[in-house]
Amino acid sequence: MSITIKDVARQANVSVATVSRVLNNLPGYSEDTKKKVLGIINDLGYQPNAIARGLINKKTKTIGVLLPNVSNLFAADVLAGIEDIAHEMDYSVVICKTDKSGERTLKYLQMLREKQVDGILFVSEWMKEEYYEVISRMSIPVVLVSTKSDYPLPYVKVNDFEASYDAVNYLLNKGHRSIGMIAGTEGDLIATSPRVEGFKKALLDEGIDDEPAIVYGDFAFETGITGMEELIEKYPEVTAVFCASDEMAVGALSYLYKKNIRVPDQIAVVGYDNTSAAEKAIPPLTTVGQPLYEMGRSAAEMLLKKRPTSNVVLQHKIIERETVK
Structure with a gap:
């Protein structure tokens, strides 16, 4: 049988209201009464109900x-x-x-x-x-x-747009001109659209106005695999790939490994997030670090x-x- 606030009040010989004030650090009782009530709460193992307390102090913590x-x-x-x-x-x-x-x-x-x-x-x-x-x-x-x-x-x-822009600029500065992207969920306005726009803008600012080599996934490992396969089939000239998440980037690395395509010698890969997957990947993944x-x-x-x-x-x-x- 669970212990109630009434049980505590009865044992302490005080009112339920006094026990409630003690629990919620409200005034209206002596220090001796506080020690007595807290001692009985401890002895009985009473656990205050968060909702009930919230009705009094307007907070459920x-x-x-x-x-x-x-x-x-x-x-x-x-x-x-x-x-x-x-x-x-x-x-x-x-x-x-x-x-x-x-x-x-x-x-x-x-x-x-x-x-x-x-x-x-x-x-x-x-x-x-x-x-x-x-x-x-x-x-x-x-x-x-x-x-x-x-x-x-x-x-x-x-700023996802700026982060994506900087990732592509990083690859451009490493000498890559044919850069592809495995983006997130198509139509997603939160993470996909600004990263795609940053990718496109970095290439345009470099004077590369070819059709953007972009395929879409859903940020997950599995779509990194399928996205990498699709990207190579559609755009075999790419020498670097920017992935919109580390999980997709690790999926891309897995596909490249199985196809005996060497990273980074034959193709470079950059991820996004800097999760623990990036550090544990083989080879360890260069990525855009978000302070998650x-x-x-x-x-x-x-x-x-x-x-x-x-x-x-x-x-x-x-x-x-x-x-x-």
Whole structure:
């Protein structure tokens, strides 16, 4: 049988209201009463109900994180930053994996509303009108992570256009002129479109106005394999490939290895994100480094330490390893 706040009050010979004030650090009791109540809470093993406490102090010490894929390494690094800040500030994190249709996102938003979370971090997904309507009714702070929207919501991200532009410039400076791209999901406005536009602009600024050698995947390892195959079939002249994620880049390396195409001697490969996969790849992957952990940490700090009002654009950098000569 679970211990209730009434059991604590009865044992301490005080009112339920006094026990509640002690739990929520509110005034109205002596130091002796506080020690007595806390001692009995410890002896009985009483665990306060977060929702019940939230009705009093208007906080449940819980935040929600919505993201489209919790299994990939990008998400793992971002979540590590979020959870470290949450732990430091004594908050719990509810992680919600969404889907492409949007139905699950709406369902999770309703669940987070019912749980009265204190804030939401919305990671790497486009903010649709129906999402924003639900969030607006919740009247809690929301921060976008690795995405932005047409709505007045603050975000933490890198400049994907500039990062892609710099990756292609890096390859150009290494002497490559025939550069292909394995892009993310076609039509994706968050990560795919700005990276593709950065890729195209870097080539145009170099005076290369040929048809862009671009194929599309979905940021995953498997589409790196199929994308590399398609790219070589359509554009056999390419000597370097820029991939819109490390996972796709590692998939591309796998395909090239199986086809006995040497990296970087015959073809160079650059990834995007700087996840642990890049460091562990064979050969170790040159990539565009996003500060993923700092991204999650910064967003959580914005959410929990003050009501967020401004945007944060973090710096990317080229991480040189062994897939480009």
